[in-house]
Amino acid sequence: MHILFLTDNFPPETNAPASRTFEHACEWVKVGHRVTVITCAPNFPKGQIFDGYRNRFWQQEEMAGIRVIRVWSYVTGNEGFVLRTLDFISFMLSGFLAALFVRKPDVIIGTSPQFFTAVAAWAASAVKRKPFVFELRDIWPESIRAVGAMKNRRILGLLEKLEVFLYSRASAVISVTHSFKRNLMARGIDGDKIFVVTNGVDSRRFHPLSKDPTLSQKLGIENCFVAGYIGTHGMAHALDTLLDAAAILMNDPASANIRLLLLGDGAERERLKARAKQLGLRNVIFCASVTKEEVVRYWSVLDLAIIHLRRSDLFTTVIPSKLFECMGMGIPIILGVEGESAEIVRQAGAGITIEPENAKQLADQIRILDKEPCSLQQMSSAGVASAKGFDRVALAQSMLNFIHKVVK
Structure with a gap:
């Protein structure tokens, strides 16, 4: 079977869509299928082309047996809705x-978060008369409304009509959460063609590790209790909550050994750094994004992982992919997200849940867990055990089985 996959994120980018697509495609190639990925020059999250690449109309490479075609797009950082939309539309067209020009695909898959990539996949499937599969990673444009990035109701309404059109035209929808499936069914989409393949973890890379002593020394966190956030610093993540919690902890002499580490890039990073400086937060450490290979070292130095999103009904339907990486590495979790992801953490016993955007509750829980090493060890062991149910290899095979059914 020849799978043609369109995505605007792919390695060497390290965000969740890039990792999921690459790891799934690797498994499909291993069992004998052909995979062609159409993507753009790597530039996420800063909007800067990675070293070794150019923003050309066509360039081709092979990665782990995957044929990768990179096309031109309008490259921009996360600098507002209009410029980001130009980025999305340019990749849709190219x-x-x-x-x-890709010969004889058996199925064409387009992935979100934004669905302009899925538009390109649907259009190509219509021309080539092949099945179109929509991989649904985010309810877009509802997520735009949730973070207040755009408030023009007319435009949002048009985007929602396009969204429903794509769902209805897809031969199948592969959703990353059960909540997304329920959302689509409530809007009239046939539930029989919606299949759930959650995000997962590559257990070969994300497994329990001892703290990296060299990195701990470099960051000045030896003998400290470290709670960390690793990921995109965007509007959806409400990371001011972490800074407010840090301020509470800094004013508590009993919490002098606690540090908050924030690693990643995004539209809010520079503002957050400026605010931390303004507040005089000596217990907060900002680290720039690192490669996919390096990130496990930073996970290893954490005593606690913080996963947080803005308080919104929409975000009760998402499952942050870093949740599974934390579980796989045995890092106890403080989860500031309600809904399906909170249920996973509670059932696994891999951490505790807090109310989103509640800085006092976050500070209190960090302070409590700092003094409870036995609880941390129990959460760590429970997370590792539960992560086995979200192994990326098994999930890739599950998705492949469903694609087979669509093709047949």
Whole structure:
């Protein structure tokens, strides 16, 4: 079977969509299928082309047996809705044109979060008369409304009509959460063609590790209790809550050994750094994004992982992919997200849940867990055990089985 996959994120980018697509495609190639990925020059999250790449109309490489075609797109950082939309639309057009020159695919998959990539996949499937599969990673444009990035109701309404059109035209929808499936069914989409393949963890890389002593020394956190957030610093993540919690902890002499580490890039990072400086937060450490290979070292130095999103009904339906990486590495979790992801943490016993955007509750729980090493060890062991149910290899095979059914 020849799988044509359109995505605007792919390694060497390290965000969740890039990792999921790459790891799934690797498994499909291993069992004998052909995979062609159409993507753009790597530039996420800063909007800067990675070293060794150029923003050309067509360039081709092979990665782990995957044929990767990179096409031109309008490259920008996360600098507002209009520029980001130009980025999305440009890749939609160039990705569609590139797909026309890919010979004999059996199925064409387009992935979100934003669905312009899925538009390109649907259009190519219509021309080539092949099944179109929509991989649904985010309810977009509802997520735009949730973070207040755009408030024009007319435009949002048009985008929602396009969204429903894509769901209805897809031969199948592969959703990353059960909540997304329920959302679509409530809007009239046939539940029989919606299949759930959650995010997962590559257990070969994300497994329990001892603290990296060299990195701990470099960061000045030896003998400290470290709670950390690793990931995108965006509007959806409400990371001011972490800074407010840090301020509470800094004013408590009993919490002098606690440090908060924030690693990643995103639209809010520079503002957050400036605010931390303004507040005089000596217990907060900012680290820039690192490679996929390096990130496990930073996970290893954490005593606690913080996963947080803005308080919103929409975000009760998401499952942050870093949740599974934390579980796989045995890092206890403080989860500031309600809904399906909170249920996973509670059932696994891998951490505790707090109310989103509640800085006092976050500070209190960090302070409590600092004094409870036995509880931390129990959460760590429970997380590792539960992560086995979200192994990426098994999930890739599950998705492949469903694609087979669609093709047949």
